[in-house]
Amino acid sequence: xxxxxxxxxxxxxxxxxxxxxxxxxxxxxxxxxxxxxxxxxxxxxxxxxxxxxxxxxxxxxxxxxxxxxxxxxxxxxxxxxxxxxxxxxxxxxxxxxxxxxxxxxxxxxxxxxxxxxxxxxxxxxxxxxxxxxxxxxxxxxxxxxxxxxxxxxxxxxxxxxxxxxxxxxxxxxxxxxxxxxxxxxxxxxxxxxxxxxxxxxxxxxxxxxxxxxxxxxxxxxxxxxxxxxxxxxxxxxxxxxxxxxxxxxxxxxxxxxxxxxxxxxxxxxxxxxxxxxxxxxxxxxxxx
Numbered sequence: 001x002x003x004x005x006x007x008x009x010x011x012x013x014x015x016x017x018x019x020x021x022x023x024x025x026x027x028x029x030x031x032x033x034x035x036x037x038x039x040x041x042x043x044x045x046x047x048x049x050x051x052x053x054x055x056x057x058x059x060x061x062x063x064x065x066x067x068x069x070x071x072x073x074x075x076x077x078x079x080x081x082x083x084x085x086x087x088x089x090x091x092x093x094x095x096x097x098x099x100x101x102x103x104x105x106x107x108x109x110x111x112x113x114x115x116x117x118x119x120x121x122x123x124x125x126x127x128x129x130x131x132x133x134x135x136x137x138x139x140x141x142x143x144x145x146x147x148x149x150x151x152x153x154x155x156x157x158x159x160x161x162x163x164x165x166x167x168x169x170x171x172x173x174x175x176x177x178x179x180x181x182x183x184x185x186x187x188x189x190x191x192x193x194x195x196x197x198x199x200x201x202x203x204x205x206x207x208x209x210x211x212x213x214x215x216x217x218x219x220x221x222x223x224x225x226x227x228x229x230x231x232x233x234x235x236x237x238x239x240x241x242x243x244x245x246x247x248x249x250x251x252x253x254x255x256x257x258x259x260x261x262x263x264x265x266x267x268x269x270x271x272x273x274x275x276x277x278x279x280x281x282x283x284x285x286x287x288x
Contacts, residue, residue, distance in 0.1 A: 112147025
C-alpha cells in the first residue's frame with residue numbers, strides 16, 4: 001500500500017498508552033523525497049522503506065540504518081518482501097522493470113522487463129516463487145525466479161486495486177475499483193468462485209491470518225473478519241469513518257494493527273477477537 005511519510009521518520013508507539021516512545025529520522029527530505037512504501041521483516045526487527053529513488057533498511061533493535069541503496073535514474077514504486085524475509089521486490093515505473101534485492105544488504109539479485117502499466121499492489125505468493133501484481137486493468141502472476149508470466153486475469157474496462165494470495169496459493173482475493181465486494185478467484189482456472197459481500201464502501205486492503213481467517217478493510221473505516229471455509233463474515237470492527245490504509249499482523253500474530261486516515265492506529269487482539277485499543281488519538285472503539 002501507499003504510505004506517505006512527509007517527515008520521513010518512524011515513530012515507536014506504546015501499544016497500551018498510545019504515547020510516542022521514540023522517533024527515528026530517515027534520510028534528509030531534500031535528498032530523496034517522501035517515503036511512499038514500507039515493508040517489514042517476518043521477525044519485525046527490520047523495516048524497509050522506499051521513496052522514488054532510494055531504498056533503506058532500518059535495524060529496529062539498534063535503531064539505526066542497516067543499509068541504503070540509491071537509484072538516481074529510477075522511479076521506484078511499491079515494495080514487497082518474501083515470506084522468508086530474504087528478498088525485496090520493487091518496480092521501476094520509469095524503466096518498466098521489476099527489481100529484486102537481497103534484503104540482508106540490498107544487493108541486486110535479478111531484474112526483468114515489466115511493460116504493464118499502473119501497478120497498484122505487489123505481494124509474494126506462499127513459497128516465494130511467484131509474485132502477484134495488481135495492475136490497472138489486470139492481475140498478473142509472475143514467476144519470481146524466471147521473470148516470466150504464469151497467469152493473467154484481465155479486467156479490460158475496470159481497475160484492479162489490489163490482489164492478495166491465500167496461504168495455500170490456490171486462490172486470491174481481488175478488489176476492483178467499482179465494487180464494494182472482494183472477488184475470490186481460482187488462480188489456476190482463472191475464474192471467480194465467490195464474492196465477499198459485507199463492506200458498504202470501497203475495499204482498501206486484505207490480509208490472511210491463516211488458511212481460514214481473512215481480514216479485509218474499506219475506505220469507511222470498517223474491518224471485517226471472514227471465515228473463508230464458509231466465505232461468511234464473522235465480525236466487523238468500526239475504526240473511524242476514514243479509510244483504513246493498511247493492515248499488519250504482529251510477528252507472532254497475536255495482534256492486528258490497522259493504520260487509518262486521520263492518524264488513528266487501531267489494535268485488535270486476535271486471541272479473543274476484541275478490539276483492545278486505539279492509539280495516536282487514543283479513541284476507545286468497540287467491535288460491532
